[in-house]
Amino acid sequence: MLSLIYVSSVGPQFREAELEPLAQAAATINVANGITGMLAYNGTHFMQLLEGEAARVEETLERIAADPRHSGLVVIRRDSRAARECPDWSMRAFLTPLAGAGSATRFAAGLPVSFAADTRVIFTSFASLPRVAA
Ligand SMILES: Cc1cc2nc3c(=O)[nH]c(=O)nc-3n(C[C@H](O)[C@H](O)[C@H](O)COP(=O)(O)O)c2cc1C
Incomplete structure (x- = not known):
């Protein structure tokens, strides 16, 4: 895996407003690819x-990297794992940043129990970054 x-x-x-439709379209394709x-x-x-x-993930990544809705894609972890961390999510989207006392703890608690400790830290750190005006 x-x-x-x-x-x-x-x-x-x-x-x-485009986030949820994007995630739903992605989920539909991901189901077909076992992602x-x-x-x-x-x-x-x-x-x-x-x-x-592996081959499915890499070809999906290639398609995603070519998408004009974003740029400068950098892979920060590529690892072989024994089991899925999100077995029940074909693709689930989250809006961040987290705000207010305890929000990072609540966010981390809402992640699947199957999330590995490092993945939990990576996502919670990202989600805690303040929003910068574009
Ligand atoms: C941030 C982001 C995440 C995406 N995630 C996925 C994904 O998980 N799976 C997927 O098939 N496409 C995903 N896409 C969409 C692909 O870039 C692409 O539009 C879609 O796979 C259809 O491919 P095609 O336009 O070559 O037919 C994502 C796009 C963006 C911008």
């Missing part, structure tokens, strides 16, 4: 976890 996490810069045309994962968006950057059979 290949588990991959990337970060990218959101394109200037992309609007927050699961999650997508976080903070207004300026995306962070996405993709997991599945």
